[in-house]
Amino acid sequence: METLANLECFARSAETGSFSAAARLLGLTPAAVSRNVAMLERNLGVRLFQRSTRKLSLTENGEHFLASIGAHLEALQTAIGAVTTERGEPAGVLRVSLSPSFGIGHVLPLMPQFLARYPLIRPQWHFENRRVDLIAEGFDAAIGGGFELTPGVVSRTLAPAHLIAVASPAYLVTHPRPAHPEDLAHFDNIVLRSSLTGRVRQAVMRNAAGLESALRLPESIVLNDPVAMREATLLGLGISLLTVPDVLPWLERGELVRLLPDWYMDLGAISLYYPSRTLMPAKTRGFIDFITEHFEREGLAKRFCALESSAAPMG
Template structure:
């Protein structure tokens, strides 16, 4: 039996003539929509779309299939929404994975009001620096970036993941601030060694005009955790390249200052991931909507944008 995710990807792609537009409407990536459609075609044993670099058009079999399921799909989605809304108060254990620094700074403070509104939900939150497998590991949701969108996994973008250069006012006292990323090499660098690859991560930076330049930080101090890098920078040990959300409170209270403020690195997006768009438990949908509304209310997407000085 086909999953609703595959069928919905097909119907929305047919409606809009584009995997990209369907992905935008479904809060998926174009690759995930294309993969869902490919799985559907393989399972049915027919080609549903003619694909070209310019457009997406239905085959004869694809048009017949669309006409056969379109109304039924809408009915199923309406039934699911009705059942979810009529199922009573959201309840159950809510297993969520998120990075320690980001989660404790920006998500954990949302918990008191969330539990006051939904007291029958029991949070089980894991703070970890890794991309989990939502389905295999039994998570209801995860917040972060760089997750693989396997079939049926939805990503709802919350904010950009921009990396900026920061240091303490004490470290910069008496030093000439660099005018571009290349100038960072004259300063002590606090860099991170990846737990996955074992390599030290170096960044290229860009400005809003589209210019790009490497940021060659010296490997003066090597750490393996963003929170430790932030603390080392606040101790005046050098310059660190860190995600804006991880250093925003320190920037706002003056504990850290931003260097080369016109420049940033783009690490993608911060998203909230969950395992299925349809048949989503009320506890998960409630949490996803709560987080998304908080980001909107607090203007976090704008505040996390390293492209804004």
């Protein structure tokens, strides 16, 4: 009987047209995927792929075999993913995508507690500024904002994603504090250029009364990462618009100062995304429960809100 690993390597290679792409989805090396497919071909006694240096394509036998195992393989994977160990503990590799700033600052420190609760889960966490395709890339979950809810993906809101204007005390020694968002145009602005679109983020600030102010900020310094923006702000190089989670500890320590305390920019929500399955793997359910419990216990939805958090009254 063929192993599940051999069948998964074959199916993913067929779907992606590449051993390398299949390896990324499965958390293996391309050599391991190629070896498993070759073993499957040897055991079946037929060639499943036509191989070249540029392309991997199914043979006629490969197409028939893929069609015959497709639904059965998915059902088997779901069944395996839903079971736990004999001791009732979730287990296996847990692939999660997180933005570097939020993930390293707020989720990675939770890993010791998470592993203490689920010692048989093996975290494989990816910190990157991009919106992954959970299903196509084989992720169990993602934390971030602005993901497209493609068929089969659901989201659970964790906290608001609000940007606020901040500066260092040293910068404010030689610069008066702005009284209105339009005043920001007269300061040194550290702005974000999106790695995805190549565009500089446009700012529209609002307040609790519902008033809005669309801004065209001068691009004194252009960076492509929120952590770099925060560090540049701490160096006294100018003013930045950053999310509350990215600056809250520095605000609480007095290393940064919030400007325009009544105004903020709304980017939507920080959400937990995961594939919707009839039988969710126990490891994924454990991660979802752990993260949502932490946010509720620590009151992070309120702390990350520009109108309610401990950052709100500073200015």
